[in-house]
Amino acid sequence: MDTLVSLELFGGVVWNWVQESRLLMTTCSVLVALVSSVFLFSRFRKPLQLPPGPKGLPFVGNLLQLGSLPHKTVTELHKKYGHLVYLRLGSVQTIVMDSPELFREITREQDNVFSSRPHLTFTELVAYDAHDFAMAPYGPHWRHVRKICVHELLTNKRLESTAGERKEEWRCMVKAILEAANSGDVVDMRDVFAGVSMTVMCRMLVGRRDFSAREDKPRDFKHLIHELFRLMGVLNLRDFVPALGWLDLQGFERDMRKLRREFDEVFDAVIQEHRDLASGKLPGGKPNDFISVLLDLPGENGEPHLDEKTIKALLQDMLAGATDTSAVTNEWAMAEIIRNQEIQRKLQNELDSVVGRDRNVQESDLPNMPYLMCITKETFRLHPAGPFGIPRETMADTKLNGYHVPKGTRVLMNFYSLGRNPEIWADPLEFKPERWERENLAQVQDPEFRIFPFGNGRRQCPGYILGSSMVLSTLATLYHGFNWSLPPDVARIDMDEAFGCTLPMRTRLRAVATPRLPPYLYA
């Protein structure tokens, strides 16, 4: 009996084992079949095709091929690979484009995919860790603070109410130039343009001409802005080869930290001062400027609406957005006009017929000056303020021109190459304001996307009305008030660019001014 039971038990065990083995075998076979089909599928499936571009080196990709003037290198690449070029910059997949159709596609049809910004070391260390909105990724924070700036600083109503302040600044500029002219001095135009754009913005933001006027040691704020643009435009190794980032071989991170400390000192002082003015601790009453508006926004449960980091980040955005961009544009415009005295003559004829010679230029004259608008559009075409704008990043996988563009791809719009594209422009390298004469001159933006000075779509420049007015008014004031020529020691203007986030002239423009209005208009 015992033997029978044992045999039965043994038989059961063997049976179970056979059953389990079968299950195991079946599972194994299914797994093997699955793995091999995935393998075969990936082996023979057509890979998703990325846009064309040059082959890169291991590890660094195409980074070293960009050279010291990347806008020129990439413009050459467009000639070889077409309007959409793929680059691998270290570990960063990047696409660059230079055609109106592609600009339209990414800022109109696919704006929802192409509207974020990459996270750069600059964003973290200088731009207050994306508490601003120019460098912030697409999302609720960006939407919220952009709305505040547009509604509180950049509305038509606010711009109209501050027109008088801007007019005063243009008068100050004219006075300083007249002094130089009277003493036979050559005028450094870069200083003039940087100075006037800075004082105009300071008055709108902090209610006076200089950020640090009340500090014991007033600092050179123009230098901070200049440094900001330099560091925004550098190719920082950590952004492309993160494994080497900690070494800070180029010293950029050290400079970024220093710059942030300097901005902090200035901004902290000016915010504290505004608090003291509002509370009566300092005499003078509460100013009616952008900082006061930001400090006054009502928050919840007695908390401030915006924290200090965000307020500082927004001040930095507004300053950076407005100053270098308009100053660089004005310097190029003037260089082109000085090279061609016929353009100067036509512009001054227009000024004389619209403004006359018995009063000064006003912002309200600008819509009546089509030739001035032609000059400005032509400057944006040939000398865009920034060669690649502000980089964008894709928020999802997508297709462009039939090519695969993965999520997280860096997107550069090559404004420089767009403006020199011979498929669009006759004599692309010649500065000819007349080419715009038959176009719609009501605004600087081009509805056909052939120039793209302020971007487009959700991330379009929010300061384009103010920015256009700063460029047009400065040029109108300078050419209404003076004739301009080259200094005797300058035979020709160096028209080469220095690469950066903006694209300034490599050599500062210097010029000689000769007054052309009755003396009382310079008072």
Ligand code: HEM
């Ligand atoms: C001639 C003057 C100016 C030029 C050429 C210019 C150009 C640009 C360009 C090309 C962009 C990138 C747009 C894009 O990604 O599609 C931009 C963005 C921006 N600009 Fe301007 N700009 C000028 C004046 C101003 C002014 C006056 C302000 C503010 C007072 C300003 C503030 C900004 C800000 C905050 C952004 C980032 C917008 C965002 O990411 O949502 N800009 N600008």
